[in-house]
Amino acid sequence: MAFIARKSVKSTAMSIFRVQGEPMRKTIATLALLALASFAHADVLVSDSDSIASTVDKHVRRVAVAAQGAQIIAAGHNGHVIKPGEKRRRGGVHLSAVIQATGSAQLVDSLGLKYFINTNVTFSTSSSASGAMSEASYTHAVQASTSAGGLVASTLSDAFDGYGAICVSLTNATGPCQTGNAAYTMYNKNGPASVDATVPAIPQCTNRQYVFAAQTVGGLSVRRKIYVPTNDAFARSLNFFTNTTGAPITFTMVTSNNLGSDSNTRVVTTSSGDAVVTTADRWITSFQNYSGNTSSDPRLGHVIQGPGAPTPVSNVNFVDGDDNPYWTYPITLAPGQTKAIMNFVTGQATKAAAATQAAALTALPATTTQCMSATEISQVVNFAISTDLSITKTAPATVSAGGGLAYILTVTNNGPATANSVSVSDALPAGLAFVSATGTGWTCSFAAGTVTCTQPTLAVGAANPITIIATAPGSPGTLISNTATVSSATSDPTPANNSATAATTVVVGTAAKLAFTASPPPTLLPGGPFSVTVAVEDSSGNVVTSNSSSVTVALTTAGGAV
Structure with a gap:
């Protein structure tokens, strides 16, 4: 038995070995090649002029695990692929190995x-x-x-x-x-x-x-x-x-x-709840059957399609005893x-964790x-990567001329998937002056007359509301119609509920009242400042104007008292 090395064994190198001998010597030689492959993290191409099917299938590929992913590809000296169980002519054995990265x-x-x-x-x-x-x-x-x-x-x-x-x-x-x-x-x-x-x-x-x-x-x-x-x-x-x-x-x-x-391949369960895989299944779990009380391989979950997919699986072959499953998509x-x-x-x-994770992945978190x-x-066409976003908008029916106007926007993800890169856009009508926009979990900004609020993802359910404050125009009788729209990077099959409009009529304000609060320090010195906040409201309670400032109060004494 002889080995002839053309190059040193590296992860990207090629090494050629030739062995002559009977099946036992051939097996030993092949195992030696695999030992070298384990250092190269490589594939081994095995070719010979004899019957190597059983050797490769029963011995060589089992040792391939030591190569951390090495694969065995068996081929005859004339390029013919040798299948498990196939008989080739007897004679001198010639093994060669090509180590691939x-x-x-x-x-x-x-x-x-x-x-x-x-x-x-x-x-x-x-x-x-x-x-x-x-x-x-x-x-x-x-x-x-x-x-x-x-x-x-x-x-x-x-x-x-x-x-x-x-x-x-x-x-x-x-x-x-x-x-x-x-x-x-x-x-x-x-x-x-x-x-x-x-x-x-x-x-x-x-x-x-x-x-x-x-x-x-x-x-x-x-x-x-x-x-x-x-x-x-x-x-x-x-x-x-x-x-x-x-x-x-x-x-x-x-x-x-x-x-x-x-042949130790076992289908554990499917999305249908049984161990029979069909084209209706969205996921399958499998594992290598126990040897005694244990199995050395990870338990696997395979996710192949989602509910309502535009292009579902048309053919699938996944059964016990066959470790070469496949599935097909017509496009x-x-x-x-x-x-x-x-x-x-x-x-x-x-096995339970594999099923749980496969089901979770199908829902596309x-x-x-x-x-x-x-x-x-x-x-993507084998999953319906879409979700139904909707938005509602509320505002008072009337607002006093020049008064404050609050809009409440609520975005809801009706499912079934998480929405990514969610954005709410509200172009304020002419005459409506922006004051603020806030919402827990939202990042809001105002530019070129438009309020924009975003968040990276929105799971199924309602988001925290967005509050937009603006000042109404000063012309009574004006009808303010304001529309907000929600969008995301996730496809939405129901765009009709992606916008919401609220209408408010500007009216003449009456019986305006002045309210203010002051928070002086415990001790006031002559000439010392303190702050007051003044708010002007109309009879409806709408804020008309607001201002906060510090004032200086000049104090004099009277009767010895300050």
Whole structure:
């Protein structure tokens, strides 16, 4: 048995090894290659001229976990892909290994699960392609569920052998993705990814999202973004498709996954409450079945679509014993149009936690769309990323000429999603003089005759009210009609309730009264100042004018008293 090294083993280097011998010697040699791969954090391409299917399937890929995401791709010496169980001619064994850099981008979520993301894949593959995750492991021990219903401290690891790859079919094939099949084009071999520089400069976004180069598939431009947050537990894939032609294009996008759990793959539950996955399901949870009382892999939640999605899943294959699940989306693009498919995966310590988190992600809390632009959010079609915002506005029916006028604005998010970048705009009518605008949780400003109040996000429910104070014009009989509008970066399917108007009539003020308060210091010295506040109100109680000033009072003595 001999090894021939062409280069030293580095994360981006290539090393060639050749081994001759019988199956046992071949297995030992392959394991040695994997030991080297563990230092390179790399994929290993195994080729031989003999029957290696059982060796690779039963022995080699199991050792790949030591390589922190390494993948085994078995191929014959003539380029033929050797499938598990396939028999090849007997004879001298020739093994060669090409170490490829995969999983080179590493991001850790809020629970400490580290995702290894492929950024520069140079070989043909249907699961470890560009933007797929070659591995996910906890950075520390977690309280993992056991078969007996208890918990045990365990550093769960080896979640994937390639998760979240995608392929495109211009013939509308429904999967699975296959290399060498003309019906499918893998998104792959697109060079290294780059950190997304377009995201907001906040900790949740900076250096947290990778952008992959565009790939041309027929008349489509296909690109990807992979994101892992610091303030939630998931990885998000955004897959963008743009029609670059002058005619409509209809195609399918198929996911390609290798969970690494082989025949031990188990579907735990779905959004429908059972363990039978259908196209109606929004999320699925799975795990590698227990070996004895424990399972060493994270429990997984897969979020594939939301309620009322414009483009729902049309085909899904996710069953016990098969660690290569896939699901399909049918997409039609008008000339120049862009649409996006968004998927989430979460790794948890228990099956119950995986289901809870998957259900929460389906509802699209604010974290799920953070670091996305308003345009990107609007392009997602497998979730109905929309919410119904409404606004009400109240004001008195009448106001005295020159009197103060208060408007109360209440914004409500009627659901189902969190609204992002919420803004209320109120252009004051001519003759109405701005005084102030306030509201807890709102940031308000006034410019060019318009009041604008904003807040970053608004969960389902009512926001705190906004109060706008203005001074009415001095012409009795004037009808003041004032409209406020609410908007957000989140799509709103019901725009009819996004504006509210209040009308107030200016009347002649009567029986004006003067009210003032004074707060002198305990001791007054001759010539010493003190402050008074004066407010003028009409008979309706509306403030006409207000002023606060300090006055100097000259005191004299009378009868010895001050």
